[in-house]
Amino acid sequence: MKLDAVGINNFTCPVSIREKNGSRQQTVATISLQAKMPRRLRESCVWVFTDILARYRRDMHATVFPRLLGDVCRQLQAEQAGMEMRFPYFLTKKAPVTQTSSLMEYQCAFQGSTEGKQRLLLSVEVPVTTLCPCSKEISEAGAHNQRAEVRLTVEPKNNKFIWLEDLIELIEGCGSCQLFALLKRPDEKFVTEAAYKNPMFVEDVVRMAAQNALAHPDIDWFSIGVESFESIHKHSAYAYVDSNDLKQR
Numbered sequence: 001m002k003l004d005a006v007g008i009n010n011f012t013c014p015v016s017i018r019e020k021n022g023s024r025q026q027t028v029a030t031i032s033l034q035a036k037m038p039r040r041l042r043e044s045c046v047w048v049f050t051d052i053l054a055r056y057r058r059d060m061h062a063t064v065f066p067r068l069l070g071d072v073c074r075q076l077q078a079e080q081a082g083m084e085m086r087f088p089y090f091l092t093k094k095a096p097v098t099q100t101s102s103l104m105e106y107q108c109a110f111q112g113s114t115e116g117k118q119r120l121l122l123s124v125e126v127p128v129t130t131l132c133p134c135s136k137e138i139s140e141a142g143a144h145n146q147r148a149e150v151r152l153t154v155e156p157k158n159n160k161f162i163w164l165e166d167l168i169e170l171i172e173g174c175g176s177c178q179l180f181a182l183l184k185r186p187d188e189k190f191v192t193e194a195a196y197k198n199p200m201f202v203e204d205v206v207r208m209a210a211q212n213a214l215a216h217p218d219i220d221w222f223s224i225g226v227e228s229f230e231s232i233h234k235h236s237a238y239a240y241v242d243s244n245d246l247k248q249r
């Protein structure tokens with residue numbers, strides 16, 4: 001039986017990610033790596049995947065994928081290879097009033113493939129607060145609000161290096177208010193009132209995020225999905241945009 005590809009899936013290992021401040025962050029990545037390779041070599045491929053990952057894990061970033069996947073193809077005589085790496089990324093964030101510092105977690109991912117045009121994709125998942133404009137309009141007091149998650153996936157122009165910090169910052173101002181890992185009472189007051197003054201539907205969030213992505217000089221293509229985990233409904237609200245659709249219009 002002919003197989004389309006072989007590889008490893010849900011392989012976890014420590015990796016070192018470059019930070020914008022010049023440091024390196026140690027985190028744990030979940031990796032899937034596949035290759036389309038000659039049938040005669042498929043029985044001995046697993047150790048090659050893990051050996052190559054071990055060589056690159058101390059300086060892992062999206063722009064290293066072409067070299068890593070090139071090594072996979074050469075060592076296994078593979079026609080093509082693809083890899084996805086998902087990991088938590090932490091940034092120090094200060095509360096808006098008390099300036100209390102805490103670590104905020106963001107789920108990030110790198111994807112790469114040698115199939116056809118070599119594509120490099122970066123993804124960040126950024127939580128924000130959304131407050132319903134309709135609820136605010138019809139209510140005498142208060143309005144329902146909830147946490148939402150914005151998933152931004154970008155393809156850099158000419159495989160340029162884009163910092164994860166810049167993608168996260170691009171998104172964080174697109175909701176009714178930012179989220180924080182640690183808030184004291186004065187911070188809670190600020191966040192609640194800021195969201196109330198800035199009501200947004202998920203459609204508003206995705207439009208603002210798309211405008212920011214369109215203005216970024218190093219982003220060639222992007223997609224944005226926003227899911228709002230509704231506080232008064234069983235369902236979530238969702239909006240999505242693909243930059244290819246925007247260009248066609």
